[in-house]
Amino acid sequence: MYPVMNRILQLAFVLLLLAGAGPAAAxxxxxxxxxxxxxxxxxxxYAAIEQGYFAAEGLEVELIERDPEVNNIRQxxxxxxxxxxxxxxxxxxxxxxxxxxxxxxIFQHSPxxxxxxxxxxxxxxxxxxxxRVRLYDNETDGFPLMAMLVEQGVLERGIVRQPFSVDYMALGRGETDAIYGxxxxxxxxxxxxxxxxxxxxPVHYGIDxxxxxxFTSVREAxxxxxxxxxxxxxxxxxxxxALDHKEEIARLILARYSKRKPLPALLYEAQAIEQAVARFTVPLGTLDSGRLRHIAGIYARHGLLDKHFSAERNVFFDRQPEGGVRLSEEETAFLQQHRVFRVGIDREWYPLDFVDAAGRHSGVAxxxxxxLSQRLGVTFKVETGQPWPRILEMIQGRELDMLAMAASTPERMTYAGFTRPYIRSPMVIVTKSDADYIAGAGELRGKRIxxxxxxxxxxxxxxxxPELDLQLVDTTVQGLERVATGELFAFVDNLASVSFLIKQQGLSNLKVSGQFPKAFDLAMGARSDWPLLRGILQKGLDSITQQEKDEIYNKWVRLDYETHIDFRRVAPYFAALVAVLALVMLDAWRVRRLHSRLHLANQQLQLAEEQLTEKNRELEQLAITDKLTGVxxxxxxxxxxxxxxxxxxxxGRTVSVVLFDLDNFKLVNDTHGHxxxxxVLxxxxxxxLNSVRKSDIFGRWGGEEFLLVCPETSSAGAAELADKIRAQMSALTFPxxxxQTVSGGVAELHEGQSLLEWLTLCDKMLYLAKKGGRNRVVSDLM
Structure with missing residues (x-):
């Protein structure tokens, strides 16, 4: 009896444990x-789901098939x-x-x-x-193909561009000569x-x-x-x-996901995907920063990216790549707890540390x-909205974790620990061009600095x-401008920043006239209660090669400033030389003086030419731009x-135009004012502008009429685009x-038509749209 009772008690105890344990973490x-x-x-x-790899990471992943009509990136x-x-x-x-x-x-090469x-x-x-070539309607889709065609001079010579279609049999029927795929x-x-x-x-022509x-969102990351x-x-x-078990996964696709392709087609696709992944050349998931910069350079060459765009931004890299940062166990544990660091920056310290026109953190820092984000596997959340004095207050109050770039001063060391400097820039004195060379602080007494x-x-x-009369300004640009206007005598800051901004702001009447025996030793600062972070940042900085440092420095910093000679110091030596070789030195001095004047005159002439060229460029742009709308x-x-x-x-290229006219626009002016x-305009x-392609040309035709030119586009394609614009406008309610509705007339240029006949036809289509009740688009094919 006792053994049976013991079994019952043991079973009851197990059941109680199970009941108390609760459900497993979802x-x-x-x-x-x-x-x-x-x-x-x-x-x-599919393999990650089937083999339980997602589940092992605590994830339940739902795969959603693409709707071609929806922008999957915007989703x-x-x-x-x-x-x-x-x-x-x-x-x-x-x-x-x-x-x-x-x-x-996943794919090292685009297919x-x-x-x-x-x-x-x-x-x-x-x-x-x-x-005849069928390509994507949007040139940024299938960009490797477009880049190849441009770099080979194909688009310049001309193709007959046809709208993209998934009907690949058009090639077999002779309806086109080439298709995207x-x-x-x-x-x-x-x-x-x-x-x-x-x-x-494209890879055979240098576009790889x-x-x-x-990918995911920065919010998720x-x-x-x-x-x-x-x-x-x-x-x-x-x-x-999946790549080790191609047939197994192909059969899984047929059984659970789609029967659009037969098994042989899926196996062919598998072999082609293996080549695109190239896992036997580089490890799966490898993202090379140098290659990424090269790709960004190709985009920049075609006017799609700014040349200063940082391709490595918002990219996941493993914590310790080969040859990367070696962290201690304590440091690794610290980063496991703190994966996102709040960073303070100076939003207007060009070119070292600033926020660009698009609101992005840019510059050397x-x-x-x-x-560091790549090497340490962490995310830096940059505070871009506060001025520098407030940034210093925030790191003191632990609202921020670190400073991206700052000089270590006795005051700052009370609340932050600093790495060794990773960039140095001399502290210089900027004055107007007519000022003499300034040998030191003594020559600044009695002047407003x-x-x-x-x-x-x-x-x-x-x-x-403390004897100097210091005038405090909010930004480097403000300080330079107050010197340029003569309000203040001089401005003191670092050489890299002032040389960059003098050029950028066009302050041609300023120069560097002297230098203090002090340099800006710029480092990263970590909050003082996190000494481990300072050490981690230092290890990260130490892992950056000299070549990488040189690339960053040369990308942002240009050290162009005038060097002056203090003749008072060299006068005794000069006098002695004159006594010995008076005639020779006098002649040499004359040659040097002449050369200096000639060099200065050439510099001034070059500067004047550059300014004239820039002004002409601005005037040319103004001459072709509508002042009100900017188109x-x-x-x-x-x-x-x-x-x-x-x-x-x-x-033999196809081209269409759309003539838009805002319906009853006079009523808007009469009712609500000009x-x-x-x-509305x-x-x-x-x-x-937000609806058309980069290749389309849009402008104001006159009054409330606008003209859209659509190269490589048929009348049907232009009409579809025009109707989309019409619908968006009619859905917009003004405060x-x-x-405000809009009507449009569409006409395609046909063989033998003159420019006047083409525009007359387009105008006629617009008239029919107006006559038909407005808020509609009429094309020459309707």
Missing amino acids: AEKVRLQLKWYHQFQFAGY VLNGAVDYGIADTVLLLYQEQGAGLHIVAP NVIITLASSGIVSPLDLVGR YSSNEPYMLRQLGYDVRLIQ MYGDML TDHPVRVAAMRRAVLRGWEY ADYLNL AVVKSYASHEWLAANH YNRLKLDAVLAQQVALAQRY HIGDV KSFAALV EGFI
Whole structure:
């Protein structure tokens, strides 16, 4: 009996333990937006689910098939999904200030290709000149192809551009000569139908870009860095498994996800994907910063990115890459607890540390932070909205964790620990150009000297030269301007910043006239109660190579300033030399003096030419710009139209125009006043600019009429775009409570038509739209 009772008691105890344990921690739900329909292109994600890699990381991942009508990148940005898949077009979104964070590149090479029939004889980009080519309507999609065509001179010579279509059989039916495609998809389908095809691949012409990349929002990366790292680990494990078990995953796709492709097509795609991933060349998920900068350079060359764009921003890198930072166990544990650091910067200390026009942290300090983010695997959350004195207050109050760039002063060392300096810039004296060389602080007595409030120059001068009359300014630009206008005699700051801003601001009447025996030794500062952070930052800075430091310095800093000789110090030596070699030295002095004057005159002439060129450029821009709306004016549009007609006649290109007219616009002016009418005109212009392609040309035709020129676009395509603009305008309600509609006329340039006939036809279409009741678009094909 006792053994039975013991068993019952043991069972009851186990049940009580199970009841008290409660349910297991629920997995975090994550929504991942695919780039296209279900196929082997996303095999690693299916494998990560099937093999339990996501589950092992505490994640429950939902894969969402692409809706081609919806922007999959915007879905991540607006929070509809948590993660997405896209290619290097992500750089363009980052340039525009979108909060995107690259987690892992899966395809080391883009599978974008141009496909032709072998019978066409088209085997290289130049063979496409004058041929019909189907490309994406938006040039940023499939950018490797567009870059290849531009760099090979194909677009300049001209192609007959046709709108993109997923109907790849148009190539077999002879409706086009070349189509855009993926090396993993369309070639197989066409070959199965008996067509012998050729592939033109951008990588063969020097355009080698990343393909599919896993990305998320900066919000997700900042708020959930552990989840981002978990997603990356699970996805990379999934891809390793999928590529090692291609047929197994292909059958899984057929069984659970999609039957659009048969098994042989999926296996062909798998082999092509293996080549794009290139995992036997570089480890899966590798993102090379040098290659990323090279890709950004290609975009910049085509006017899509600013040349100072930092390609390494918002990119996930493993904590300790090969040859990277070695952290102690204590430091590693510290970073496990603190993955996001709040950083204070000086938003107006050009070019060292500043916020650019798009609101992004830029300059020398920003590039160093990007490198540290890569090497340490942390995120820096930069405070861009506060002035420098407030930044110092915030780190004292522990509202910030570190300073990106600051000089170590006795006062600051009471609340922050500093790394060793990573950049040095002399403390110099800036005056107007007619001032003499200033040998030291003694020559500044009795004069009003500007310094930026709370800068190291302010603290140092106040402590070491209390006799000077210091005038506090808020920014370096303000200090330079007050000297340039003669309000103050001199300004003291670091050489790198003043030399950059004198050029940028066009303050040609300023020069560097002297130097203090003090340099700005600029370092990173960490809050004093986190000594481990100071050590981690120092190790990160130590891992930056001299070549990397030189690249950053040369990118931002130009040391162009005038060197002066203190003749009072060299006079005795000069006199002795004159006594010995009077005639020789006198002649040499005359030659040097003449050379100096000639050099100065050449400099002044060059500066005048540069200023004249810049003014002419500004005048030229003003001459072709509508003053109210900021878009092109009638003068520019006339030139564009004449050019488009010439191109169409020479190369047989397609081009269409849309003439817009704001409906009953006079009523707006009469009812609400001309100032509201101006608001309507500017709002419509801004709406159109946000809706058209980079290749389209838009301007004000006159009054309330606007003209849109659409190169390589048929009448049907232009009408579709015009109707989208019309619908967006009619959906806009102005603060005064009224709705402004617009009508449009569309006409395509046909063979034999003159410019006047073309525009007359477009005007007629606009008349029909007005006559038909307004708020509509009429084209010449309707």
